[in-house]
Amino acid sequence: MEFHNPFTNITFIASFVFLLMIFKIFKRWSSKNSTTNLPPGPWTLPLIGNIHQIISNSLPHHCFKNLAEKYGPLMHLKLGEISHVIVSSPEMAKEVMKTHDFTFCDRPSLLLLSILTYNGSDIAFSKYGEKWRQLRKMIVVELLNAKRVQSFRPIREEEVSDLVKSIYESEGSVVNLTKMIYSMTYGITGRAAFGKKNQQQQVFISAFEKILIILGGFCIADLFPSIKILLERVSSTKTKFEKLCRETDGILQDIINDHKNSDKEARDEDLVDVLLKLQQENKHSENPLTDDNIKSVIQDLFAAGSETSSSTVLWGMSEMVKNPKVMEEAQAEVRRVYGSKGYVDETELNQLIYLKSVIKETLRLHPPIPLLVPRESREKCQINGYDIPAKTIVAVNVWAIGRDPRYWVEAESFKPERFENSLVDFRGTDFELLPFGAGRRVCPGIIFAIPNIELPLAQLLYHFDWKLPNGLKNEELNMTEQFGITVGRKHDLCLIPIPRRA
Numbered sequence: 001m002e003f004h005n006p007f008t009n010i011t012f013i014a015s016f017v018f019l020l021m022i023f024k025i026f027k028r029w030s031s032k033n034s035t036t037n038l039p040p041g042p043w044t045l046p047l048i049g050n051i052h053q054i055i056s057n058s059l060p061h062h063c064f065k066n067l068a069e070k071y072g073p074l075m076h077l078k079l080g081e082i083s084h085v086i087v088s089s090p091e092m093a094k095e096v097m098k099t100h101d102f103t104f105c106d107r108p109s110l111l112l113l114s115i116l117t118y119n120g121s122d123i124a125f126s127k128y129g130e131k132w133r134q135l136r137k138m139i140v141v142e143l144l145n146a147k148r149v150q151s152f153r154p155i156r157e158e159e160v161s162d163l164v165k166s167i168y169e170s171e172g173s174v175v176n177l178t179k180m181i182y183s184m185t186y187g188i189t190g191r192a193a194f195g196k197k198n199q200q201q202q203v204f205i206s207a208f209e210k211i212l213i214i215l216g217g218f219c220i221a222d223l224f225p226s227i228k229i230l231l232e233r234v235s236s237t238k239t240k241f242e243k244l245c246r247e248t249d250g251i252l253q254d255i256i257n258d259h260k261n262s263d264k265e266a267r268d269e270d271l272v273d274v275l276l277k278l279q280q281e282n283k284h285s286e287n288p289l290t291d292d293n294i295k296s297v298i299q300d301l302f303a304a305g306s307e308t309s310s311s312t313v314l315w316g317m318s319e320m321v322k323n324p325k326v327m328e329e330a331q332a333e334v335r336r337v338y339g340s341k342g343y344v345d346e347t348e349l350n351q352l353i354y355l356k357s358v359i360k361e362t363l364r365l366h367p368p369i370p371l372l373v374p375r376e377s378r379e380k381c382q383i384n385g386y387d388i389p390a391k392t393i394v395a396v397n398v399w400a401i402g403r404d405p406r407y408w409v410e411a412e413s414f415k416p417e418r419f420e421n422s423l424v425d426f427r428g429t430d431f432e433l434l435p436f437g438a439g440r441r442v443c444p445g446i447i448f449a450i451p452n453i454e455l456p457l458a459q460l461l462y463h464f465d466w467k468l469p470n471g472l473k474n475e476e477l478n479m480t481e482q483f484g485i486t487v488g489r490k491h492d493l494c495l496i497p498i499p500r501r502a
């Protein structure tokens, strides 16, 4: 899956607009820069602040890690008119997401996300407040609980079996695992959300993929609020984005209407059914669930759930191909556990202890959202003796934290064994491993995500041995990252499956 580099067309638009608006911005910049006790950071240029330092060939999380090595784990950057703080150590992450969690549990209002989410009617990108709290509670209790996740087990098993079947059909030739895994995960999310697969669902998924590609980019208007309207006019992105959102909105509304008008008893309950039931139950409450809430929550599940799980499966496979001893041990475990049964299902997944360590290690080195979803400070506060002004955007570089040699021996190596006798977990209480974030805004989809990652990996390991095409050696596998809504592989993972004859 290809994404645009977020920083590609900034220079052109920025130089044009800067000439027009130079005075206005300068005035605003100088008045906003009056806080003197900010965390350390690189020297800023007038108007653009530190933008020039992050428009480089390296990806934002790499660039922030390099800068943090010089300026420290709590670093201030000015991107355009907006103050950003970049957190790069477990201690500072704990300050932001535990000690001062309430101050940092807001999300910034970003132009394209506001359009997509019906002005923040969702969970992931909406402002902190009573409406968000109620919606999140409802979704966690009713939608993302263990019983509901279990109810989708047949869907997962069927979709993963279909994946295995189509790989068998390509026996001996190269398969594009990237395409197959994304399509499988979208298939699982689509069926869990909407019920049976149909044409409408496919159209929604392909339009939504285009939306995610644009969202993975960078919106310059968000960095210059004082000339936002002008920037929106100069750029064609907003118009293109609105058109795509109108398309997905139409499809989602049709799906909701179809659900409202059809016989629910005649089919298995899907997530749209659950949301419509909640809408009925809450229609007289202070914060009723609107159709916009339903549509934006469904989009959250696709955006937050599908890309992240796919990218984890693909990074896990890539690391195992690159480290054949790990692959052998993981295969031996899966084949031992399922050997007498003769096929893989979800019943024994909890016995795959080594595979669980492989997944943890994958999330340590390749967190799909390396800077987490941005937070915004609700009020002024002090961290580590520095002032953080209200409305500062905070990014936690969990990619850098996962590679911190103070916490991780041989931090750059892929060693699942490190978790063997360790209690470190990824659920948001161990601040050296935070792929799902922490605190009030921690990912509520962890139990939904885990089987979507474990089952395909277990099946791929059970049924096949894997070889790189064109005589490439394992260590030569290209591991370059591509920045987008999640950080995935830049190059599709293409491998030759060799079916295992039991």
Ligand code: HEM
Binding pocket: 123, 124, 125, 136, 144, 300, 301, 304, 305, 306, 308, 309, 312, 367, 368, 369, 372, 373, 374, 435, 436, 437, 438, 439, 440, 441, 442, 443, 444, 445, 446, 448, 449
């Ligand atoms: C490997 C899989 C996944 C990873 C690594 C992941 C990671 C994350 C991260 C880093 C955040 C932001 C946390 C923060 O701000 O501290 C987040 C938020 C969220 N995730 Fe996940 N996620 C995954 C799967 C899922 C799944 C499967 C779902 C739902 C089906 C989901 C739903 C959400 C939602 C709704 C939010 C927003 C929470 C809020 O703002 O209150 N995620 N996720």
